[in-house]
Amino acid sequence: MCGIAGIIYRDGSVHPIGDEMTRMLQSMxxxxxxxxGYALYGNENEANGNLVMRYKLADANTPRDFDFEDKLxxxxxxxxxxxxxxxxxxxxxxxxxxxxxxxxxxxxxxLKLLADFVEDIPEAEVLSLGxxxxxxxxxxxxxxxxxxxxxxxxxxxxxxxxxxxxxxxxVDIAGAHPYWAYPYSDVAVVHNxxxxxxxxxxRRLERAGRRFMSQCDSEIIxxxxxxxxxxxxxxxxxxxxxxxxxxxxxxxxxxxxxxxGVAKDELAAxxxxxxxxxxxxxxxxxxxxxRAIVDHEIDTYDPYEREVLVWQR
Amino acid sequence: MTQITYDxxxxxxxxxxxxxxxxxxxxxxxxxxxxxxxxxxxxELRWLLYEQGVKEVEIDNPGSRHSLAVGLLTRCKLTINGSxxxxxxxxxxxxxxxxxxxxxxxxxxxxxxxxxxVDGNAGSLTGAALRGGDVVVRGRVGxxxxxxxxxxxxxxxxxxxxMTGFMxxxxxxxxxxxxxxxxxxxxxxxxxYVAGKVKSLGIDCVPGEWTDADTELIxxxxxxxxxxxxxxxxxxxxxxxxxxxxxxxxxxxxLVL
Numbered sequence: 001m002c003g004i005a006g007i008i009y010r011d012g013s014v015h016p017i018g019d020e021m022t023r024m025l026q027s028m029x030x031x032x033x034x035x036x037g038y039a040l041y042g043n044e045n046e047a048n049g050n051l052v053m054r055y056k057l058a059d060a061n062t063p064r065d066f067d068f069e070d071k072l073x074x075x076x077x078x079x080x081x082x083x084x085x086x087x088x089x090x091x092x093x094x095x096x097x098x099x100x101x102x103x104x105x106x107x108x109x110x111l112k113l114l115a116d117f118v119e120d121i122p123e124a125e126v127l128s129l130g131x132x133x134x135x136x137x138x139x140x141x142x143x144x145x146x147x148x149x150x151x152x153x154x155x156x157x158x159x160x161x162x163x164x165x166x167x168x169x170x171v172d173i174a175g176a177h178p179y180w181a182y183p184y185s186d187v188a189v190v191h192n193x194x195x196x197x198x199x200x201x202x203r204r205l206e207r208a209g210r211r212f213m214s215q216c217d218s219e220i221i222x223x224x225x226x227x228x229x230x231x232x233x234x235x236x237x238x239x240x241x242x243x244x245x246x247x248x249x250x251x252x253x254x255x256x257x258x259x260x261g262v263a264k265d266e267l268a269a270x271x272x273x274x275x276x277x278x279x280x281x282x283x284x285x286x287x288x289x290x291r292a293i294v295d296h297e298i299d300t301y302d303p304y305e306r307e308v309l310v311w312q313r
Numbered sequence: 314m315t316q317i318t319y320d321x322x323x324x325x326x327x328x329x330x331x332x333x334x335x336x337x338x339x340x341x342x343x344x345x346x347x348x349x350x351x352x353x354x355x356x357e358l359r360w361l362l363y364e365q366g367v368k369e370v371e372i373d374n375p376g377s378r379h380s381l382a383v384g385l386l387t388r389c390k391l392t393i394n395g396s397x398x399x400x401x402x403x404x405x406x407x408x409x410x411x412x413x414x415x416x417x418x419x420x421x422x423x424x425x426x427x428x429x430x431v432d433g434n435a436g437s438l439t440g441a442a443l444r445g446g447d448v449v450v451r452g453r454v455g456x457x458x459x460x461x462x463x464x465x466x467x468x469x470x471x472x473x474x475x476m477t478g479f480m481x482x483x484x485x486x487x488x489x490x491x492x493x494x495x496x497x498x499x500x501x502x503x504x505x506y507v508a509g510k511v512k513s514l515g516i517d518c519v520p521g522e523w524t525d526a527d528t529e530l531i532x533x534x535x536x537x538x539x540x541x542x543x544x545x546x547x548x549x550x551x552x553x554x555x556x557x558x559x560x561x562x563x564x565x566x567x568l569v570l
Contacts, residue, residue, distance in 0.1 A: 268455065271437065287396060287398055301453060304455070304475065
């Protein structure tokens with residue numbers, strides 16, 4: 001089933017989106033209790049020009065064998081030395097959990113090269129890379145992940161989130177949403193639905209040099225959008241094109257550094273409720289999620305089939 | 314909102330008590346649902362209607378929760394001041410319900426009789442498997458409204474999404490705005506009236522011939538629900554090429570025999 005949610009403040013004002021997205025996702029816990037994920041857009045790095053990379057060196061349910069901790073320790077050191085060897089100046093490394101890290105650094109080289117070099121380390125996966133984007137995902141409900149990763153400190157302008165009921169692939173962090181649009185910085189996607197031409201697009205995009213870290217069909221959307229946008233398409237254009245290229249049932253939300261967009265398939269098979277005010281746009285699989293952050297009675301509607309809507313902050 | 318408890322099977326609130334918080338004034342009652350859960354709101358409603366002899370209930374702050382005002386099998390009048398989530402007013406037989414906000418997916422599913430008036434918009438699958446009664450949505454509805462409809466009337470003040478009236482078997486759908494693609498796809502019987510543009514007709518849905526009975530129905534429904542003067546409608550019916558629908562309802566079979 002899965003539940004998706006998004007929120008963007010139109011005037012670009014900064015809000016506690018970590019808390020707000022948690023309230024939205026927790027109210028939709030019944031749509032997917034397997035894992036919860038966030039793509040949050042902060043603003044603190046824009047000032048100092050740093051990049052933020054969220055990466056993991058093991059999955060939440062990787063078997064803890066005798067050298068598990070040693071291995072994490074070793075791999076962590078390799079990540080840092082590899083970043084340094086590419087000329088990145090590390091500002092800060094934060095250990096969010098024993099296996100998930102957040103590193104901020106200054107770097108002006110090729111992002112694909114950097115991501116590939118990090119992911120060359122066994123079991124390493126770059127969850128997100130960008131100047132504003134940070135993807136946080138783990139097993140459990142929204143409150144568990146919020147607590148684990150200290151999201152109450154996170155403020156920003158827009159965010160998307162996902163609660164997952166796994167249908168197509170395993171229950172692990174690699175299979176959790178949101179997906180980063182590797183290697184395109186600051187783009188992320190959450191998806192509710194199933195894609196039926198997954199393997200065709202996976203092969204096509206792999207030939208174009210993209211990598212896939214999971215067996216989850218939703219990863220296609222993020223990488224597809226990255227491919228289109230790297231050819232010069234805007235988010236709106238890439239999403240419009242995806243309606244013809246992707247087959248299956250879907251409602252997905254895509255975000256960039258300053259845009260948030262939603263697309264629905266031609267059957268309008270998956271739900272989406274939309275609330276627009278002068279201040280913000282909030283959307284979710286169920287209105288109850290929007291009501292978790294807007295206290296008063298509101299006017300909302302369900303977009304129709306083949307609709308692509310994009311908002312700027 | 315109150316924390317919901319789950320039992321080992323994952324069932325929500327297996328042992329909930331009736332909150333008994335309503336202000337009861339003769340046959341009328343009113344309560345605030347803000348601090349109640351879905352289960353306790355429905356328990357309160359049943360307690361009022363079935364045990365306290367109340368005929369008219371007003372509910373404040375429903376907060377878009379799912380499955381509210383469901384399974385009510387008695388004549389009564391409900392006013393819901395706010396919006397409902399999914400499955401609102403489903404499986405009802407008799408009530409007259411006014412929702413001042415919007416409703417989510419599958420509102421009035423399998424409703425047997427009564428009236429539901431929604432001032433706002435509705436989600437997809439509105440009036441799914443509707444058996445009788447009137448569902449009036451003043452705003453727009455999502456996709457697949459009136460799917461598998463087996464009776465009753467759905468009236469939509471604004472536009473409707475794709476596959477409206479999909480596999481409908483009986484009853485009427487009246488849409489004052491535009492309709493998405495696949496209108497009346499695979500319908501067996503029933504009538505769909507559209508005032509706006511139809512994006513495309515579904516399989517075996519064809520334009521029908523307008524009769525005086527159609528005019529009478531539209532005028533009567535518009536008068537009852539205060540919808541103003543009716544616009545000009547096009548009528549769509551089943552082409553009877555794909556299916557033949559000659560089974561009678563059990564109640565009708567009794568009449569014939």
